[in-house]
Amino acid sequence: MKSLPFHTHPDLLVGLEQADDAGVYRLSPELALIQTVDFFTPIVNDPYKFGQIAAANALSDVYAMGGRPLTALNIACFPLRTTPPEVLKDILRGGMDKVHEAGALLVGGHSVEDPELKYGLAVTGVVHPDKVFTKAGAQVGDVLILTKPLGTGIIATALKGRLASKEAEAAAIEVMSRLNRAAAEALERLLVHAVTDITGFGLLGHGMEMAAASKVELTIYASRAPVLSWAREYAAMGLIPGGSKANLRFCEKHLHVDPGVSPVDVDLLSDAQTSGGLLIAVAPPHDEILLTRLRNAGVMDAAPIGEVTDTGKGRIRVEP
Ligand code: CO
Numbered sequence: 024m025k026s027l028p029f030h031t032h033p034d035l036l037v038g039l040e041q042a043d044d045a046g047v048y049r050l051s052p053e054l055a056l057i058q059t060v061d062f063f064t065p066i067v068n069d070p071y072k073f074g075q076i077a078a079a080n081a082l083s084d085v086y087a088m089g090g091r092p093l094t095a096l097n098i099a100c101f102p103l104r105t106t107p108p109e110v111l112k113d114i115l116r117g118g119m120d121k122v123h124e125a126g127a128l129l130v131g132g133h134s135v136e137d138p139e140l141k142y143g144l145a146v147t148g149v150v151h152p153d154k155v156f157t158k159a160g161a162q163v164g165d166v167l168i169l170t171k172p173l174g175t176g177i178i179a180t181a182l183k184g185r186l187a188s189k190e191a192e193a194a195a196i197e198v199m200s201r202l203n204r205a206a207a208e209a210l211e212r213l214l215v216h217a218v219t220d221i222t223g224f225g226l227l228g229h230g231m232e233m234a235a236a237s238k239v240e241l242t243i244y245a246s247r248a249p250v251l252s253w254a255r256e257y258a259a260m261g262l263i264p265g266g267s268k269a270n271l272r273f274c275e276k277h278l279h280v281d282p283g284v285s286p287v288d289v290d291l292l293s294d295a296q297t298s299g300g301l302l303i304a305v306a307p308p309h310d311e312i313l314l315t316r317l318r319n320a321g322v323m324d325a326a327p328i329g330e331v332t333d334t335g336k337g338r339i340r341v342e343p
């Protein structure tokens with residue numbers, strides 16, 4: 024899109040120029056519209072749970088902008104000739120339940136016949152124009168907080184190879200179908216400088232986007248990153264999704280990995296996530312308040328994983 028002649032507008036607060044989690048358009052001095060869309064092929068075998076994960080993932084970009092979702096539209100590509108219609112019904116029911124859990128409404132959608140099943144949603148939300156969180160704005164001294172454990176991409180890969188345990192599958196599904204709503208609500212009235220959600224580019228890829236947009240250098244401590252316990256084991260077995268390897272290649276130029284960090288840790292930090300947590304840059308001492316609020320709200324995996332250590336062009340240092 025960068026090479027296309029896109030238009031700007033005084034009320035377009037976040038558009039193609041910034042490439043953030045969602046577009047933001049100001050309707051009035053008190054109200055801005057958030058718009059985002061996401062859809063993908065199944066990553067778990069249970070159609071209802073896949074629907075829930077796809078919806079939690081699509082809603083997440085609204086939360087990452089500091090907003091509240093209002094309405095959602097289904098997008099479905101469905102192989103009618105090879106798959107029973109109950110499968111589509113279960114996927115849509117999973118999506119609808121998750122949209123309702125978010126306090127939003129399913130208002131329609133569109134489906135097409137396609138040899139490959141895909142599902143997702145377009146989500147519309149609202150935010151106060153002065154309270155939009157973007158990837159830009161992180162400042163030296165900020166603490167970086169991650170709100171969900173990493174490793175869902177690795178477990179999904181193990182699942183595809185029929186190598187994942189039932190417990191690992193259940194844990195990954197719980198993490199991926201969990202809304203980022205409680206995490207976003209915990210940010211209210213704190214000195215939060217930048218927010219994004221961790222999805223396909225992994226923690227290092229999305230961290231790098233934040234670092235570049237904010238013109239800073241991030242330091243991430245591998246040992247502090249929350250990780251799904253089975254993921255470490257599967258990563259050590261080499262069950263790394265292709266997307267995670269591509270993430271690492273993409274990041275490499277701007278990455279400094281301390282020799283004391285194990286390759287498995289680097290694989291976990293670059294693991295492509297579906298419906299991952301929020302990455303938040305918050306100024307001390309509000310990091311302590313935020314962590315307390317997150318624990319009280321049941322976001323138990325939330326952890327301080329690093330700091331904004333310098334100004335710069337978007338480098339990440341990974342320390343043990
Ligand atoms: Co996002």
Ligand code: CO
Pocket residue numbers: 044059060061084
């Ligand atoms: Co998205």
